[in-house]
Amino acid sequence: AQSVAQPEDQVNVAEGNPLTVKCTYSVSGNPYLFWYVQYPNRGLQFLLKYITGDNLVKGSYGFEAEFNKSQTSFHLKKxxxxxxxSAxxxxxxxxxxxxxxxxxxxxxxLLVSP
Amino acid sequence: SAVISQKPSRDICQRGTSLTIQCQVDSQVTMMFWYRQQPGQSLTLIATANQGSEATYESGFVIDKFPISRPNLTFSTLTVSNMSPEDSSIYLCSVEDRGVEDNEQFFGPGTRLTVL
Structure with missing residues (x-):
């Protein structure tokens, strides 16, 4: 069965610093991976996706994600x-x-402090 | 991108009653889905709303508890029947908008349900 895991319930970072939100996957076949963001009292918004091609995927709001096949990871970064x-x-x-x-x-x- | 609205945005209901949630899309879409997000948890797919046929339910969800309608390509309803406090969740509909780009789903703002 396809599954994704996010090992951290919460990530704290100071404004201006780089951030990483971790994701690992377990899928059969070619992995297709997505990141979504949910702001308070709002629905999910699509950020980015990996289908094929470059391992570094750029998305909305300055976010990017790095696909790493050997580590079965797809970490979100900014x-x-x-x-x-913060969301x-x-x-x-x-x-x-x-x-x-x-x-x-x-x-x-993700909590970003001023 | 598809614009999705849901009604109601939130509701507080008594146990044993039923609530119907509406999902409206501003364009015709083939695929519509209903998800549940229980407090502090991730999203879980309830069912696929099929136009012109019965909904397809995921494991753990049944039609008697979550009847779904899909009368046309822009609208769907999800009913939460005979509610209990365990049904308190955010219910979200989503669509796949092939007019924009494959492999991308759009989500509605959600309906926050509290069952007392």
Missing amino acids: PSALVSD LYFCAAPMNTGFQKLVFGTGTR
């Missing part, structure tokens, strides 16, 4: 955190061969 980046971040992968149904990680709360 060079300089903003207080407004709940989810890693996701398709449940099966189609892309429509997603299985989500448990989520990581």
Whole structure:
């Protein structure tokens, strides 16, 4: 079964510092991976995805993610955190061969302090 | 990108009652999905809402508890039946908008349900 894991419930970082939110995956076949963000009282917003190609994927709001096949990881990164980046971040992968149904990680709360 | 609205945005209900949640999309979409996000937990797929046929439910979810309608390509409803406090969650609908780009899902703002 496809699965993704987010080992950290919460990540704290000071504004201006680089941030990393971790995700590891266990999928059969070619991995397709996604990052979503959920701001308070709002739905999920798509950040970025890895399908094929470059291991470094760039997405919305200055975020990027690095796909590492040997470590089965897809960590989300940003060079300089903003207080407004504080939110709940989810890693996701398709449940099966189609892309429509997603299985989500448990989520990581990012807190960026001023 | 698809714009999705949900009604109600939140509700507080008594146990034993039922609540119907509406999901409206501003464009025709093939695939619509319903997810549940229990407090402090991740999202779990409930079912796929199929237009013109019965919904397809994931393991652990049944039609009697979560009946779904999909009368057309822009609208779906999810009913949470005979509610108990364990049903307190955020319920989100999502769509796959192939008009924009494959492999990308859009989510509605969610319906926050509290069952007393």
